[in-house]
Amino acid sequence: MSTPAASRARGGRVPRRRIPMGWIAAALAVVLLAAIGFSTRYRSAESVAAAGPRRFDPAAYGARMYESRVVPAIERKAVELPVLVEAMHTDMREAGRRYGVRHGTGPYTFAVKGTGRAGPAASGLMHVTVPGLPPGTRVSLQVGPVINGTALRDVVGFIGFRQFLDQVEYADAATALNDRMRERLLRHLDVRRLEGKRISFVGAFSFLTPAVVTITPVSIKEIP
Structure with missing residues (x-):
């Protein structure tokens, strides 16, 4: 074995x-x-949120931009409304090039100022009779409570689509500026008391026709 x-x-x-x-x-x-x-590495929900892309805050954007940059830019660029309307009747393309701001193929937007007599307010618009305009020209100031359009955003020239994540944020920026204007200007404005009074105004509008001027204001003052 x-x-x-x-x-x-x-x-x-x-x-x-x-x-x-x-x-x-x-x-x-x-x-x-x-x-x-x-x-x-284990991370809390708070740390993940802080590390991710920051969400756009429309209210903070309006507060940061409206008074410090948007209003001064509009006041600086504003042209007398009768001068602009005459230029638009003469040569719209030249008026846009000289006085307006245009983003892509959108309409021209203009910063304007003027004086006139305030009329009655209806459907969010206060009509103003401005001397020196062609007959039939209808001038209105948006007085809320709803403020439409993107004129305050578009007219300054330094706010563009590429500064935002998407079209939603870009639209929210325009709404934020409108909301801030309503809070800082229109909230303290007695529109009914102004009816029949002489006023001065500064604001912006997007072009439709030379005969229809609907202005988003940044300043409305009674003239003593």
């Missing part, structure tokens, strides 16, 4: 014990999970 030692002496091989494949798979899984655990 031969022994294992005798078998090795005769050059024989001892059969190797095979490790079950299931054990190997389980060991690899443990190693992988341990590696994942060491490399994973």
Whole structure:
């Protein structure tokens, strides 16, 4: 009877014990999970939100831009309304080039100022009779509560679509400026008391026709 030692002496091989494949798979899984655990950084919901892209805050944008940049730009660029309307009747393309701002293929937007006599307010508009305009020209100031359009955003020239994430934010910027104007100007304005009074105004409008001028104001003052 031969022994294992005798078998090795005769050059024989001892059969190797095979490790079950299931054990190997389980060991690899443990190693992988341990590696994942060491490399994973756990973050709170607050830290994830802070690290992500900041959401656009329309109210903060309006507060930051309206008084410090938008109003001064409109006041600086404003042309007397009779001068502008005459230029538009003479050569609309030249009037737009000289006095207006245009974004892409959109309408020209103009900053204007003027004086006139305030009429009654209806449907959010206060009509103003401005001397020196062609007969049939209808001038109105938006007095709310709803303020339409993007004139305050578009007329300044330094607010463009590429500054925003998408079209929604771009539209929200215009609404924010309108809302800020309503809060800072129209909230304190007694529109009914102005009826029949001489007023001065500064604002902006987007061109429709030379005969229809609907202005989003940044200033409305009674003339003593």
